[in-house]
Amino acid sequence: MKEEGFGQARGILLAKSDGCSVYQFRNETGDGTMTCYEVFPGAMLSFNDFHVKYFDSEYVPGRNMFVIDHCREGKMEYLAVENAYAYVGAGDIKMDRRLTHTGRFVFPSSHYHGLTIGFDMEIAAAALAEEVKDFPVDLIKLQEKYCPGRYPNLIHEKGAAEHIFGELYQVPEKIRIPYFKIKIMELLLYLDALELPKEQEERPYYYKTQVEKVKAIQAFLAEHMAENYTQEDLSVRFEIPLTGMKNCFKSVYGMSIGAWLTDYRMNRAAEFLRADREKSVAEIAGLVGYDSASKFAIAFRKIMGMSPVEYRSAIR
Known part of the structure; x- marks a missing residue:
């Protein structure tokens, strides 16, 4: 049976229980897994562990998405502009709407570890107001701030953001979902407050x-x-x-x-x-x-x- 990961490639569903789904990806170069949690309606968090040279994604969003990728270890090649590539490395944060997420993704070091936080905007924006009364972050405006165009936006801020992401990787099982929810709220508050330079330093692409x-x-x-x-x-x-x-x-x-x-x-x-x-x-x-x-x-x-x-x- 094949299932589709949230904002990712197509994989085989290995297990599913209590809001957690585990997907496997495999080709001739190795394999990988995504462990996905539904944190609240329209919001998903997944842990991504790949030991492959590449994988081919068939993912087409079909929805208005806002997706945040954090790289913990390894490298990932992605399409930065037409016919040009850039690279996500350890500590980098990539944000996009998954508009260019179909095709081949290359891992130059043959491994990649990180996490993805994805929002189905129509559902998540409404659910966010229900989850936290008077939550000051407008998810739509946040998407506009970081994803104004078709291609991904990469930032290298390794201060408070790295601290937030770092705490997500080791969480006791019995408190995972409520803890994930708190950390996602903290991340959204941080990204909302973060001031982007008027002239952003462009990530080199090739x-x-x-x-x-x-x-x-x-x-x-x-x-x-x-x-x-x-x-x-x-x-x-x-x-x-x-x-x-x-x-x-x-x-x-x-x-x-x-x-x-x-x-x-x-x-x-x-x-x-x-x-x-x-x-x-x-x-x-x-x-x-x-x-x-x-x-x-x-x-x-x-x-x-x-x-x-x-x-x-x-x-x-």
Whole structure:
């Protein structure tokens, strides 16, 4: 049986009880779950945990929606303007009306964790007045404030908002719904009071051709991790300006090219250390692009918290 998540993709309904529904999403790259709660009429909160490279959304709202996404961990690619993409990272808040929510959503780090608070405006706006007498927030005006156009709006405010979201992730089961209700009210009050700068700093977005080249660079580096290429080499090879390449790569993968490559090499080295005990540390260093075992050991310790020898001994 297939059901539709609130403001999300289409998934398989795994369980449903006491206002809580659990949906599963699966493709050849992995799977994910959404745990959804109806907090009050027209208002839904869901916890999203995905371990996939992408998922395809068939969602078409059909209703007037106002949806708030909070990213706790990972990265998500979304359509920022026509033929251009931007990225939600840890701590970011994305708000939209789900008008561009059909299509493929990519998770560059192959995982994404966060929550979604969604409002069916026609129902929720009326219910809000019933839930809290004289509640000062006009939900319609709040939607107009943060979602004036077709595409999502992203904000990076990590102060009080991060505190509000953080408390939603660990709530005792017996008080979940009333607690969710209180925190949603608190969030709405906060967003209503938040003053947006007259000239908002735009979130960098990148055109499809730039993103495709950066993803090709990442795949190339992974395939040739034993070799060493300068960033200038990569810029020329993939015909992309150096500064644009650096900025786009960091937006997509959440770290610089050098940091990503080091992290990838050390994780591959850890796999070699576990799987092939006949190979020496020096041989494995060479396989991941280091001609010095000592430099490799320093890099490995920085990422893994122990030397290659200690790591191999620890997993016996």
